[in-house]
Amino acid sequence: MLCAWPLLWLIPPGALVYAGYSVYAYLARLASAMGLGSAPYPPRLAPPPDRATGSEEPAYTHYLFGPALADLRHAARTALPAPWQACRHHRFRVLDGTGTGNAVWLTAPAGRMIVMAMFVGVIGGYLAVVALYAVQVAVVAALTVVVAATGLVLRAADSALRRVKGIRTSCPSCHLRVQRPSYECAAPGCGRRHRDVRPGRYGVVRRRCGCGALLPTLVLMGGGGRMRAHCPHCAEPMSRGVGTVPEIVVPVLGAATTGKTRLMTALVMGLVEGPAGHGARSEFADEQSENAYRGLADKLQAGVHTWKTIRVKDAPLRAYTLRVLPPRGSPRLLHIFDAPGELVGASELLRELRYIKSARTFLFTLDLLSVDVVWDSLPAADRAGYARLRSDMATDFVFGQLLQNIEGLGVPTEKARLAVALTKDDLVRHCDALAGVGRDSDDIRRWLEGPAGLDGVVRAMRRHFAEVRFFRTSSWLTSGEIDAGVLDLSGWLLVREGLQVHHSP
Amino acid sequence: MQTDPYRPWRLAVFLVVVAVAVLCAVPIGLSFLRYLASLGAR
Numbered sequence: 001m002l003c004a005w006p007l008l009w010l011i012p013p014g015a016l017v018y019a020g021y022s023v024y025a026y027l028a029r030l031a032s033a034m035g036l037g038s039a040p041y042p043p044r045l046a047p048p049p050d051r052a053t054g055s056e057e058p059a060y061t062h063y064l065f066g067p068a069l070a071d072l073r074h075a076a077r078t079a080l081p082a083p084w085q086a087c088r089h090h091r092f093r094v095l096d097g098t099g100t101g102n103a104v105w106l107t108a109p110a111g112r113m114i115v116m117a118m119f120v121g122v123i124g125g126y127l128a129v130v131a132l133y134a135v136q137v138a139v140v141a142a143l144t145v146v147v148a149a150t151g152l153v154l155r156a157a158d159s160a161l162r163r164v165k166g167i168r169t170s171c172p173s174c175h176l177r178v179q180r181p182s183y184e185c186a187a188p189g190c191g192r193r194h195r196d197v198r199p200g201r202y203g204v205v206r207r208r209c210g211c212g213a214l215l216p217t218l219v220l221m222g223g224g225g226r227m228r229a230h231c232p233h234c235a236e237p238m239s240r241g242v243g244t245v246p247e248i249v250v251p252v253l254g255a256a257t258t259g260k261t262r263l264m265t266a267l268v269m270g271l272v273e274g275p276a277g278h279g280a281r282s283e284f285a286d287e288q289s290e291n292a293y294r295g296l297a298d299k300l301q302a303g304v305h306t307w308k309t310i311r312v313k314d315a316p317l318r319a320y321t322l323r324v325l326p327p328r329g330s331p332r333l334l335h336i337f338d339a340p341g342e343l344v345g346a347s348e349l350l351r352e353l354r355y356i357k358s359a360r361t362f363l364f365t366l367d368l369l370s371v372d373v374v375w376d377s378l379p380a381a382d383r384a385g386y387a388r389l390r391s392d393m394a395t396d397f398v399f400g401q402l403l404q405n406i407e408g409l410g411v412p413t414e415k416a417r418l419a420v421a422l423t424k425d426d427l428v429r430h431c432d433a434l435a436g437v438g439r440d441s442d443d444i445r446r447w448l449e450g451p452a453g454l455d456g457v458v459r460a461m462r463r464h465f466a467e468v469r470f471f472r473t474s475s476w477l478t479s480g481e482i483d484a485g486v487l488d489l490s491g492w493l494l495v496r497e498g499l500q501v502h503h504s505p
Numbered sequence: 506m507q508t509d510p511y512r513p514w515r516l517a518v519f520l521v522v523v524a525v526a527v528l529c530a531v532p533i534g535l536s537f538l539r540y541l542a543s544l545g546a547r
Contacts, residue, residue: 012540013541016533016537020530023526027522027523027526030519030522034510034518035511035512035514035515036512038514040509042515060510060511063514064514067514068518072513128529132522132525135522135525136518139518139522212508213513258541289513314515349511
């Protein structure tokens, strides 16, 4: 048999071939372990839950925040041994193929050299494979750091932008402050709700819902338009665009039958269909607001009375929410709350109106028919006709209750504004008691402090609120036109809430 | 069959590993070819 030493030259090229083959075997197995190629064999990962539970969201965890680690473990188990396994098989084939036959004197030593080359090559190849695995670990670690840092930056930017824009969100149904609305997946037939869509472990710029649809994470940067928001406290739907624009809360408060609902309907009608926006366009931000408005608007246009607002037991008092787009500046969500008069009269019930906490402009309705001097100056026939429409609660009592509860809820009234709407002006416009009283706020105030005998209430209003403005309003349409007092009131409200509209208060 | 939601990321990581392997293999292969050429010259 030939001595093996003359065949030593076979070792370097053989070792190189086997080292290359080891790397190839590793990469092929790695591709399979990562779910790529024709024979994917990725690690088993639990699918996302169908609904949010605990800290889990119904979304796929971002690759780098979980699945990448599972892939590394899986690759260590299945791909790293690939060089040994492949070459062990070759070793037997080489020894079997070279150990028999007529030329065994030549093939047997060559086979031994090849096996030796294989041994050297596999050791070298394995070192290369371990280095490649380390590269993969380093790549995943670096990407994780970069993506996590990007997520943190975007999250901080989102919070900062929210703060700069002054965005604070309240639920129009339960009135609780909402830090982050839940968002419903926009894919047809999905309906999975995501509690916190901000950049995080489920995605930095986008996240993948359990149904496979991609959802934006940066709601504030215009990504939330397609998704429907829900309140995390009561699960009721929230308005379109909630959480992306600043919100204005205007509670309409006053005793029962002072005309709150009609005034609010006239305001909304003026904003949506009329000139009350003073250059700003308004649209309903949710179906509930539009449906509630349509019923009342029909009555207003038909010139019939609206029913007293009655709170159905345990049913939430919902705001009428409009998206107001001023000619200049950013849009706003305007929530106008119509509080039933019964709640206003009872202190313990008034505390349920938690939305008051978010308000900085209050609208107080004062029924002109309830002012004694006006009532007494009306002809007897008018008094008989209007008796049903007259509010019978004392203005000073109602305002005192309101003030006590507004302050009790922690509203800094010294920084808040109060619009006082003297309602039903159309019924008493020509009575003697109002003769010579103009539509200017100071004229109305002087009349209230003087002949109307409400100086105590006016004093309390001016003492507690930063700004008080008086308006004479009528919620009846004159030839289909909205009363000038209502238009003036809406203009003042919008300007005072920072909207750049064409109105000089 | 539902597609793998992580496929783009997996493909990216895999391609980086392959790219590193190729970048390292090229100089090693060239060195070996030079070694063979020197053997032939002798």
